[in-house]
Amino acid sequence: MPEELKAFLNYLLLERNYSPHTIAAYQKDISEFWEFLQGEKSLTMVGELELKKFLVYLLKKKLSRRTVARKMVALRSFYRFLKKSGFIKENPSLNLELPKIPKTLPEVLTVEEALKIIESQKQFTPIEIRNKALLELFYGAGLRIGEIVGLKLGDVDLAQGYVRVTGKGRRQRIIPLGSYALNALKLYLEVSRPALGPKSEQLFLNQRGGGITPRGVRLIIAKIVKKAGINRKITPHTFRHSYATHLLEGGADIRSVQELLGHKRLSTTEIYTHLSKEQLREVYIQAHPRSREEKK
Template sequence: MVMQAAEAEWLERFLEHLQSERRLSAHTSNNYQRDLQNFLNFCNEREFEQWSSLLEADIRNYIASRHRKGLAGSSLSRELSALRSFYNYLLREEVVTLNPAQGVRAPKTPRKLPKTLDVDQTARLLQIDDDDPLAVRDAALMELIYSSGLRLAEVVGLDLGSLDLRDATVKVVGKGSKERMVPVGRLALQAVEKWLKVRGSLAKVEETALFVSKRGSRISDRSVQKRLKEWAVKQGLDSSLHPHMLRHSFASHMLESSSDLRAVQELLGHADISTTQIYTHLDFQHLAKVYDKAHPRARKRR
């Protein structure tokens, strides 16, 4: 026995709701679809016929089964978030009378500190002396991520109208379609202005995206990731470099210089300050290393 067709259709309606009403990005919608498909498979294996027949214990059993397969706490939290959102939608549509995922929490796993570049490594990466249009584009893109702490999806989603060169600001659409205004640094502005001068040699006439591919349309996430890895190798850095490392580096360097956690939270677009606090651990690690090297009572004997 599998979930009734009429019940399974609610998944499709929910995914349409995410795009049409909540206007989530394609990447986020795909995550929802994948997570809920896994849950639907679980329901079919257990022979549940209706969404309303599931209880909190069933959700706990599902999360436990996913945990046994090796999923980390962060992934389980994401799946639970998808389930809560789905059931809240079913509550709104009066398909169910309770949300069985509401009280379920994912098992905690140690939070890994994000990898960052130090100031010298960042400067080396961004020291690109190449007039090829694609190189000019990449330099502007990386400078903007690092200057303003942008997510990959945010920088890819920028349009020409997102930038205000006179005010040195950029309007960013972040998670949950929330807009924020972020300052743009002097070097990033210079790099973007240089890119705008050659953008027309690549971009299609009707294209509104700030950053375009060699085909003339909006650059993709995958292309940005690939190009950053290539530049890391060219500039003599670790080939595991990814766009979020530049965002992490921005946050870490800002906190090292200012110690203003609230300001960095606003710049990054974090809804919860606890997400920003992870960068204070990075700052402490740096201070601890300096202490170990410098303090006469801390230095190890050679």
């Protein structure tokens, strides 16, 4: 690995406090560019032309525009760091234009769908008890999958009714928990977790007693959603989108939702206000007699 890339990854870890998962993603994207250069130029000898060629190469691979933009943003950050740290004199990515990403509203569950999925776990077995606690935290606290997996036993305070979450950039926040989530967690900690034979300090365990993984969580959610009879793609992040949307629809102010979600920028949270407006428009079109022209 080139020394300049090592220095950048250390910077992300030590100064930016990025998670290992995020750092690995940066390493993968920048290493792909390094391999693309095929030894013809080092990373510090690159100009704007090489970056543009790489952009064309990525687009020809028929990757999504979002994926291409993410890879190019990683390179922008890398070259900004190299310029700031004195590895290079000029930043070749300064005038690089990124592919435009179409704005799409996130998929959300209706309240009825969310409850149907959660209630499908009858808590007859340790696994069902664990799964219900997982679902209650996803929907009742709006956590990211990495945040759920990263929870430790000491992060949950049942007496005070909150969970301490470490989010992006290792920023911590305190999330209040409702009675349903608290009751599900209490049952999991008293009955299910001991039965799984704990071998980890992670809050949520797999069937063998080890810490649950992001892949494991995705498989669990997919299986539960299918069993609940929801015939569309629902991911763990769909519960986070639903949490935010249902909070706003219930009258929560956007600044509070931003804090609960752990968003650094308010603009990231504002997409959920657009989503609520779209849903209101759909209700209006379906219900109001003057919302559309009569067919002649």
